[in-house]
Amino acid sequence: MAAIFDKIFRRRNRETEKQPQEVKFLIAGLGNIGDEYANTRHNIGFDVLDALAGASNAVFSTSRYGAVAQVRHKGHVLVLLKPSTYMNLSGKAVNYWLQQEKIPRENLLVVVDDIALPPGTIRIRQKGSDGGHNGLKNITQVLGTPDYARLRFGVGGDFPRGRQVEYVQVEPG
Numbered sequence: 001m002a003a004i005f006d007k008i009f010r011r012r013n014r015e016t017e018k019q020p021q022e023v024k025f026l027i028a029g030l031g032n033i034g035d036e037y038a039n040t041r042h043n044i045g046f047d048v049l050d051a052l053a054g055a056s057n058a059v060f061s062t063s064r065y066g067a068v069a070q071v072r073h074k075g076h077v078l079v080l081l082k083p084s085t086y087m088n089l090s091g092k093a094v095n096y097w098l099q100q101e102k103i104p105r106e107n108l109l110v111v112v113d114d115i116a117l118p119p120g121t122i123r124i125r126q127k128g129s130d131g132g133h134n135g136l137k138n139i140t141q142v143l144g145t146p147d148y149a150r151l152r153f154g155v156g157g158d159f160p161r162g163r164q165v166e167y168v169q170v171e172p173g
Contacts, residue, residue: 068097
């Protein structure tokens with residue numbers, strides 16, 4: 001996991017080496033709250049942030065629009081956000097925390113599931129389309145731009161036509 005974040009922040013490290021102050025990043029892991037959604041494919045964003053927080057001994061606390069934790073990594077402050085607004089309304093939480101922490105949109109990373117990628121595959125992009133993902137669609141709508149980084153985790157697409165919702169909202173077999 002650390003190697004992924006090193007890659008993301010490598011360019012920004014060079015830019016900020018001259019500046020003594022810490023630079024903040026918001027990492028939003030998307031998912032749905034509630035026991036019925038725990039450990040489902042759609043909650044991989046929550047799972048990734050839980051793993052990052054656990055590896056860093058950080059603890060999430062319940063706050064406005066989500067659970068939040070902070071991790072320090074190579075001179076950066078990573079604000080980890082698991083929105084409590086449900087997947088389709090993630091933009092409200094992301095926008096709130098960008099403003100609350102005074103984090104520029106360029107320092108936002110959204111972690112999501114992706115049915116177009118094979119299970120276990122990851123893809124990172126600095127910007128792009130929502131790819132049909134309702135969480136990304138809402139964030140783009142609220143922020144007014146698709147120009148923010150995404151880290152997509154492949155969950156595969158082995159489901160019958162019209163059964164996408166059922167597929168992403170069950171535990172992987």
